[in-house]
Amino acid sequence: MTAGPLSRPQVPPGTEASVPAGESGPAEASIDGAASVDAGHGEAEPHHTAHHHAAHTWEEARRAAYDAATPIPSGPVALGAALGRRLDQDIVARQDMPHYASSAMDGWVVNGSGPWIPVEPGTRLAPHQASPIATGGLIPPGGKAVLRTESAVLGRDDDGLPVLMTGGKARPGEPRAGEHIRKAGEEALEGDILVKAGVELNPAHLALAALAGYDEVQVQGKPVVRLVLTGAEVVERGTPAPGQVRDTFGPQLPDVVSMLGGIPAGQQRIGDSYGEWLAALEDVVPGLPDAPGLPADVVITTGGTGRSGTDHLRRAVAELGGRLVIDGVAMRPGHPAVLAELPDGRFVLGLPGNPLAAMMALSTVGAPLLAALGHRAMPAVEEVPCGTMIEPDPGRTRLMPFRLLYGMAAPAQHTGPGMMRGLAAADGVLVVPPHGVQLGEAVPAFALPWGPPIQGAQEKPAKPKPRSNARTGQTKGKPAANEPVDWSALLG
Numbered sequence: 327m328t329a330g331p332l333s334r335p336q337v338p339p340g341t342e343a344s345v346p347a348g349e350s351g352p353a354e355a356s357i358d359g360a361a362s363v364d365a366g367h368g369e370a371e372p373h374h375t376a377h378h379h380a381a382h383t384w385e386e387a388r389r390a391a392y393d394a395a396t397p398i399p400s401g402p403v404a405l406g407a408a409l410g411r412r413l414d415q416d417i418v419a420r421q422d423m424p425h426y427a428s429s430a431m432d433g434w435v436v437n438g439s440g441p442w443i444p445v446e447p448g449t450r451l452a453p454h455q456a457s458p459i460a461t462g463g464l465i466p467p468g469g470k471a472v473l474r475t476e477s478a479v480l481g482r483d484d485d486g487l488p489v490l491m492t493g494g495k496a497r498p499g500e501p502r503a504g505e506h507i508r509k510a511g512e513e514a515l516e517g518d519i520l521v522k523a524g525v526e527l528n529p530a531h532l533a534l535a536a537l538a539g540y541d542e543v544q545v546q547g548k549p550v551v552r553l554v555l556t557g558a559e560v561v562e563r564g565t566p567a568p569g570q571v572r573d574t575f576g577p578q579l580p581d582v583v584s585m586l587g588g589i590p591a592g593q594q595r596i597g598d599s600y601g602e603w604l605a606a607l608e609d610v611v612p613g614l615p616d617a618p619g620l621p622a623d624v625v626i627t628t629g630g631t632g633r634s635g636t637d638h639l640r641r642a643v644a645e646l647g648g649r650l651v652i653d654g655v656a657m658r659p660g661h662p663a664v665l666a667e668l669p670d671g672r673f674v675l676g677l678p679g680n681p682l683a684a685m686m687a688l689s690t691v692g693a694p695l696l697a698a699l700g701h702r703a704m705p706a707v708e709e710v711p712c713g714t715m716i717e718p719d720p721g722r723t724r725l726m727p728f729r730l731l732y733g734m735a736a737p738a739q740h741t742g743p744g745m746m747r748g749l750a751a752a753d754g755v756l757v758v759p760p761h762g763v764q765l766g767e768a769v770p771a772f773a774l775p776w777g778p779p780i781q782g783a784q785e786k787p788a789k790p791k792p793r794s795n796a797r798t799g800q801t802k803g804k805p806a807a808n809e810p811v812d813w814s815a816l817l818g
């Protein structure tokens with residue numbers, strides 16, 4: 327819901343009154359190595375203490391989300407929807423491919439040597455007979471070779487009857503036996519394995535499956551994700567008036583869901599009433615125009631994670647008989663994130679309304695959940711050397727979008743919970759531990775779903791799924807703490 331004039335008098339929607347000056351990070355960095363980012367939450371946040379209910383640390387929340395889900399079983403999927411899906415059963419040739427001998431050229435199919443007497447297409451050819459054929463045409467019984475149109479001359483014999491001869495551009499000896507005939511089974515024989523299980527299907531695989539006569543392929547399960555965007559103040563177009571806020575989720579969430587391994591399956595917008603919330607979470611297969619009619623495995627809601635009188639997520643989950651898997655995470659931003667499981671097996675991921683907070687909650691809880699449902703390893707956390715000192719913030723992890731400068735991470739500016747500018751310019755997100763970070767120290771960090779692997783990340787061999795294309799060569803060891811750093815690129 328919105329921060330209306332009564333509910334949050336000091337914090338107009340979209341402003342950063344609750345973000346301490348320190349959040350701007352690099353603005354406070356100095357070039358002499360004494361750069362420091364304040365813990366930065368010492369003021370203007372009475373609600374944070376009032377709602378410090380977070381049951382999970384950042385690491386625990388990731389693990390809890392990953393462990394809550396079991397991989398979605400494999401099933402048949404239409405070829406048109408199978409791109410990028412992981413094949414779960416070999417694709418085999420159901421018959422010889424091609425399954426009949428055909429002409430590779432436009433021209434004449436002939437039997438024996440010329441001249442040939444033309445006969446009706448498709449009829450059995452006796453020696454010295456020929457019939458017209460097009461590329462791909464079925465070779466009739468008795469057809470031994472194909473004479474290309476440009477190598478053929480149709481004339482008349484002494485009796486004035488049509489007769490076919492070689493001529494034109496014909497090479498000596500043309501057509502040789504079998505020339506320009508695509509034999510049956512030359513691509514594959516019945517039973518040959520065409521694509522092995524485990525492969526991620528590309529467009530050519532799909533074409534091959536179609537060539538082999540498949541309408542559907544058996545693929546590993548992948549979570550179908552429906553979005554429920556809440557907030558009566560949220561507008562979808564144009565420049566918002568005071569009190570309104572332009573929707574940041576519609577334009578990005580479906581794509582981010584795809585990048586995280588989900589299948590976005592429609593979005594629904596609701597206001598702030600409890601009835602709307604309950605109906606949206608109850609609805610299993612909504613009649614949404616852009617939904618493929620699939621029941622959702624995950625419903626992602628935005629907004630309404632707070633505990634004010636009009637924030638209805640937990641109440642609706644409880645009324646539907648669901649259980650809370652995660653109810654808040656000791657992190658900032660994004661601490662009100664909720665993960666619930668409904669009795670029908672659907673997960674509800676409640677993202678906070680603040681745009682950056684929502685993306686950090688999605689990275690923390692949503693990414694592991696979607697990975698687990700989609701048969702994938704826990705999303706990787708790399709390490710990157712930190713180009714600034716970050717003070718402790720006991721009890722919570724801070725997620726800080728950063729930019730890389732000379733191989734070191736510098737927290738980005740404009741990273742208040744309601745902002746997107748810092749994330750839009752970021753190379754990744756630092757996972758700053760509660761005890762803070764020393765200058766030059768290696769800090770956990772994760773890549774953005776749309777971004778490249780973190781440059782300069784030190785490869786950890788024990789990763790469940792190491793990135794094969796990680797540009798580890800970029801790391802030139804830890805830069806010396808007193809090495810001068812040019813921060814100017816961050817200040818614009």
Ligand SMILES: Nc1nc2c(c(=O)[nH]1)N[C@H]1C(S)=C(S)[C@@H](COP(=O)(O)OP(=O)(O)OC[C@H]3O[C@@H](n4cnc5c(N)ncnc54)[C@H](O)[C@@H]3O)O[C@H]1N2
Pocket residue numbers: 327328329338339340373374376377555556557559560571572573574575576628629630631632633637659660661662677678679680681683743744
């Ligand atoms: N008394 C307290 N107030 C708040 C607390 C708290 O602990 N106690 N936590 C703050 C934090 S931190 C966050 S994050 C937010 C979580 O808010 P909700 O999830 O309930 O979300 P809303 O109140 O509906 O909206 C928050 C904010 O986000 C804007 N919003 C909502 N939808 C969109 C959208 N589609 N695009 C862009 N912006 C959106 C909305 O207008 C609000 O400004 O609660 C704090 N308050």
Ligand code: MOO
Pocket residue numbers: 657658659660661662678680683743744
């Ligand atoms: O600041 Mo809240 O932490 O935006 O999630």
